[in-house]
Amino acid sequence: MARHRDTAGAPEGASRRTFLKVSSAAGGGMMISFTLPSLGEAAQTTPMGLNAYISIAPNNTVTIMAKNPECGQGIKTMLPMVIAEELDVDWKNVRAEMAANNPKAYGPQFAGGSMSTTMNYEPLRRVGAATRAMLVAAAAQQWKVPVADCITDAGVIRHKGSNRSLTYGAVAARAAALTPPDVKTVALKDPKDFKIIGKFQTGVDSAKVLRGEPIFGIDVTRPGMLYAVFEKCQVHGGKVKSANLDEVKQQKGVKHAFIVEGTDNLDGLNPGVAIVGDSWWLVNKARQKLKVEWDEGQFAKDSTAGFDAKALELSKAPADTVIRKKGDVDAAFGSAKHVVEAAYSYPFLAHAPLEPQNCTAHVQNGKVEIWAPTQNPQPGLVLTAKTLGVGEGDVTVHMIRCGGGFGRRLANDYMVEAAWISKQVNAPVKLVWNRADDYGHDQYRPGGYHYLKGGVDANGKLTAWNNRYVAFGKGGKFTSAGNLSQNEFPGLLVDNCLVDACLIPTGIPTGPMRAPGSNAHAFVYQSFLDELAHASGQDPLKFRLDILGEGRPIAETAGGGGPPGAGPPPAFHTGRMRGVLELVAEMSGWGKRALPKGTGMGIASYYSHLGYFAEVVEASVAADGAIKINKVWVAGDVGGQIINPNGADNQVVGGVLDGLSQALHPKITFANGRPQQTSFGQSGLLRMSEAPPVEVKFRLTDFPTTGLGEPALPPAIPALCNAIFAATGKRIRQLPIDKATLKTA
Amino acid sequence: MPYTIKVNGKDQTVDVDADTPLLWVLRDTLDMKGTKFGCGMAQCGACTVHIDGNAVRSCVTPIGSVGAKKVTTVEALSSSPVGQKVQKAWLDLDVMQCGYCQAGQMMSATALLTKTPKPTDSEIDAAMSGNLCRCATYNRIRAAIKTAAGETVRVAIAETVKGA
Numbered sequence: 001m002a003r004h005r006d007t008a009g010a011p012e013g014a015s016r017r018t019f020l021k022v023s024s025a026a027g028g029g030m031m032i033s034f035t036l037p038s039l040g041e042a043a044q045t046t047p048m049g050l051n052a053y054i055s056i057a058p059n060n061t062v063t064i065m066a067k068n069p070e071c072g073q074g075i076k077t078m079l080p081m082v083i084a085e086e087l088d089v090d091w092k093n094v095r096a097e098m099a100a101n102n103p104k105a106y107g108p109q110f111a112g113g114s115m116s117t118t119m120n121y122e123p124l125r126r127v128g129a130a131t132r133a134m135l136v137a138a139a140a141q142q143w144k145v146p147v148a149d150c151i152t153d154a155g156v157i158r159h160k161g162s163n164r165s166l167t168y169g170a171v172a173a174r175a176a177a178l179t180p181p182d183v184k185t186v187a188l189k190d191p192k193d194f195k196i197i198g199k200f201q202t203g204v205d206s207a208k209v210l211r212g213e214p215i216f217g218i219d220v221t222r223p224g225m226l227y228a229v230f231e232k233c234q235v236h237g238g239k240v241k242s243a244n245l246d247e248v249k250q251q252k253g254v255k256h257a258f259i260v261e262g263t264d265n266l267d268g269l270n271p272g273v274a275i276v277g278d279s280w281w282l283v284n285k286a287r288q289k290l291k292v293e294w295d296e297g298q299f300a301k302d303s304t305a306g307f308d309a310k311a312l313e314l315s316k317a318p319a320d321t322v323i324r325k326k327g328d329v330d331a332a333f334g335s336a337k338h339v340v341e342a343a344y345s346y347p348f349l350a351h352a353p354l355e356p357q358n359c360t361a362h363v364q365n366g367k368v369e370i371w372a373p374t375q376n377p378q379p380g381l382v383l384t385a386k387t388l389g390v391g392e393g394d395v396t397v398h399m400i401r402c403g404g405g406f407g408r409r410l411a412n413d414y415m416v417e418a419a420w421i422s423k424q425v426n427a428p429v430k431l432v433w434n435r436a437d438d439y440g441h442d443q444y445r446p447g448g449y450h451y452l453k454g455g456v457d458a459n460g461k462l463t464a465w466n467n468r469y470v471a472f473g474k475g476g477k478f479t480s481a482g483n484l485s486q487n488e489f490p491g492l493l494v495d496n497c498l499v500d501a502c503l504i505p506t507g508i509p510t511g512p513m514r515a516p517g518s519n520a521h522a523f524v525y526q527s528f529l530d531e532l533a534h535a536s537g538q539d540p541l542k543f544r545l546d547i548l549g550e551g552r553p554i555a556e557t558a559g560g561g562g563p564p565g566a567g568p569p570p571a572f573h574t575g576r577m578r579g580v581l582e583l584v585a586e587m588s589g590w591g592k593r594a595l596p597k598g599t600g601m602g603i604a605s606y607y608s609h610l611g612y613f614a615e616v617v618e619a620s621v622a623a624d625g626a627i628k629i630n631k632v633w634v635a636g637d638v639g640g641q642i643i644n645p646n647g648a649d650n651q652v653v654g655g656v657l658d659g660l661s662q663a664l665h666p667k668i669t670f671a672n673g674r675p676q677q678t679s680f681g682q683s684g685l686l687r688m689s690e691a692p693p694v695e696v697k698f699r700l701t702d703f704p705t706t707g708l709g710e711p712a713l714p715p716a717i718p719a720l721c722n723a724i725f726a727a728t729g730k731r732i733r734q735l736p737i738d739k740a741t742l743k744t745a
Numbered sequence: 746m747p748y749t750i751k752v753n754g755k756d757q758t759v760d761v762d763a764d765t766p767l768l769w770v771l772r773d774t775l776d777m778k779g780t781k782f783g784c785g786m787a788q789c790g791a792c793t794v795h796i797d798g799n800a801v802r803s804c805v806t807p808i809g810s811v812g813a814k815k816v817t818t819v820e821a822l823s824s825s826p827v828g829q830k831v832q833k834a835w836l837d838l839d840v841m842q843c844g845y846c847q848a849g850q851m852m853s854a855t856a857l858l859t860k861t862p863k864p865t866d867s868e869i870d871a872a873m874s875g876n877l878c879r880c881a882t883y884n885r886i887r888a889a890i891k892t893a894a895g896e897t898v899r900v901a902i903a904e905t906v907k908g909a
Contacts, residue, residue: 072844206839206844210847212778216781280773353879355845435786583906654880654882661881686883688878696904698903
């Protein structure tokens with residue numbers, strides 16, 4: 001921990017506004033420093049700032065900053081809850097606000113990898129506790145009594161020896177001038193005394209959303225703002241050769257139409273044609289008159305049919321890269337009693353958040369101001385600064401509520417486009433993509449192919465695991481979100497394992513989508529495990545428990561890379577996975593319920609984003625192949641504390657239904673380098689009538705509390721596919737599920 | 746050309762082309778941002794408003810077709826008793842995740858409950874099938890509709906059990 005106090009050139013006293021900055025430092029430590037704002041930031045400003053996270057007004061209203069972007073995962077509620085608990089204030093008196101994008105003050109600020117809880121739960125408790133200690137110290141100082149004689153209760157400090165009390169608001173100014181305590185050793189509450197954490201808390205913005213208040217990115221307006229659309233080549237990165245700009249400029253409402261050359265960074269500003277005018281409807285209509293001649297580049301031949309053929313060819317080719325090699329798989333197959341081979345595949349997918357990509361930007365006098373629904377503001381800021389040729393200090397990014405993220409808004413292509421267009425037209429600009437832009441210019445979840453072979457010996461033990469993974473990439477490097485971990489279960493726990501990969505080069509951009517990698521590999525591995533259990537006449541639950549063996553951490557899975565500031569990941573623990581499997585079996589009556597013909601139950605489990613989830617699906621398949629999902633049971637282990645049961649339930653149920661949606665509906669296929677599905681209607685998404693009840697239990701364990709945005713999703717897909725096998729005897733090896741293959745009449 | 750439409754009980758005159766969708770008149774001409782753009786093709790329901798009490802997709806409703814009919818948006822949802830119940834149920838159950846689709850969901854639900862005060866599950870499915878929720882809050886939406894209809898609904902929130 002670094003601590004220093006900057007007292008340069010300013011008088012002491014509470015009239016000066018002094019900021020305590022508490023932020024997570026790289027490696028998970030804490031950094032505290034005092035800084036003095038410029039003297040112009042008037043002392044009479046209220047509320048009195050205590051630190052970057054907390055300000056307390058004289059009337060005892062507490063404002064707490066949420067440091068990370070809100071995209072529906074409930075973080076703007078959850079992070080302030082954690083601070084408020086240790087600060088010991090009444091949640092009713094807390095106003096939660098979105099923090100400024102300021103990684104210097106707040107540490108990493110992003111919504112991704114289910115990392116907000118993992119990275120912030122304990123540090124933010126310490127922020128709250130340290131601030132509470134300062135408020136107590138200020139009151140004790142004013143009363144001239146020992147700190148130990150003072151207690152707090154819902155925003156009030158009481159002196160035990162007398163009847164005196166002071167509100168936090170009354171001592172905030174005095175407290176702000178004190179030296180903060182050592183956050184590493186500041187006393188934290190015993191969780192059994194929690195009043196806010198662990199209780200159902202309604203989302204801090206729910207009421208505003210339900211009244212239709214303009215709080216989403218797409219709702220931003222600025223004085224004198226123009227509206228923009230941006231047409232890009234359907235083949236990613238294609239360059240503009242020519243465009244009928246003169247005709248477009250004559251359309252009603254159009255003020256500007258111009259070609260954007262783009263940059264070499266295909267994840268940044270791509271070539272295209274911008275149309276800017278008085279109303280979004282008019283510029284989008286004018287776009288229908290736009291005719292562009294494109295230089296489509298080298299990937300205009302990419303197609304799903306071509307990928308499928310190439311994958312089959314590469315299934316037998318020498319490996320580009322070896323992912324895991326242990327023991328002797330050939331010898332193990334030779335001595336196995338049951339050997340199963342199967343080929344699995346899944347498609348590219350679009351994220352399709354309901355709020356289309358959009359961004360409002362204003363470039364003037366070399367300064368760039370941006371209002372963006374982004375999951376990842378700082379990299380967007382850096383990209384924008386670099387592309388526009390300004391300093392990073394000249395760019396301000398306001399984090400605005402996102403109408404869904406799912407990983408799509410980790411990329412900031414829309415941000416740099418809006419900034420570029422604003423610079424060209426010298427006015428504030430709101431860029432809004434239409435739905436075809438969103439589907440057509442995604443950074444897609446990559447498709448993939450797995451050619452599997454597994455061996456089970458006479459004792460029912462899984463002895464060999466072999467997978468040729470055919471993915472996308474080049475030169476041994478997987479395309480974004482297309483990799484497969486060497487620690488993937490069950491290969492990790494099998495004596496003889498060979499997992500290798502061949503890569504297909506492509507120009508199609510890919511990127512992380514909710515539970516990246518896991519959302520694909522769970523389907524493949526957990527379905528194939530089910531095949532091996534059935535082939536060897538074993539109960540799929542028992543088969544999994546036997547592979548896991550006794551509860552223990554697997555040392556070789558510890559460490560490795562995580563997001564900056566997150567610290568190394570802990571080891572995979574077989575006991576935690578056993579725990580959720582046994583719990584979900586009990587919840588669902590696994591193996592104990594008689595089911596009608598055409599109805600089956602499937603089980604799957606998966607470890608991702610530090611969370612352990614086991615799920616059971618009960619599904620019925622009709623003679624015409626129609627699938628009805630009757631119920632889903634979910635058991636999860638994300639450590640010792642569920643912070644907001646409301647948000648936690650939403651994330652798990654939403655993740656499960658998102659997984660089921662992926663199994664049943666969407667796909668993006670390509671022809672001539674172009675995506676073939678560019679609307680909800682063409683790609684498909686789960687509807688209300690298809691959503692089954694989902695029953696969730698969390699198994700609390702003595703491990704650090706981790707995140708929930710992602711880990712519930714992956715096992716839902718194979719649990720459904722395994723249920724369909726139990727119901728019909730038909731194995732799903734390709735997504736989305738083709739109902740025609742399930743027809744019996 | 747100028748059109749006068751009745752929005753949330755108030756006459757509003759706007760000067761736009763006849764083919765301009767009601768959605769964009771509401772959002773950008775009248776600066777009423779509660780009604781949301783999701784697809785522009787009546788495939789997601791985010792833009793749902795009421796026209797004479799019927800749930801319609803404003804993204805494919807040209808302003809020229811509205812005439813003297815009464816337009817109601819989420820901003821005026823609380824002006825009807827059913828709308829109030831819907832909004833309260835949505836908040837009590839805290840239905841939303843990202844929230845982007847919820848204005849449309851509530852408009853569809855309010856139109857349903859106004860005509861069918863005690864809807865069955867299949868009536869709910871039919872009325873709500875045009876409203877997508879990418880966060881998949883469907884189970885809470887169903888529970889909120891039933892709550893607004895006066896049913897006693899047990900909304901199961903995740904429970905915790907102590908592990909070993």
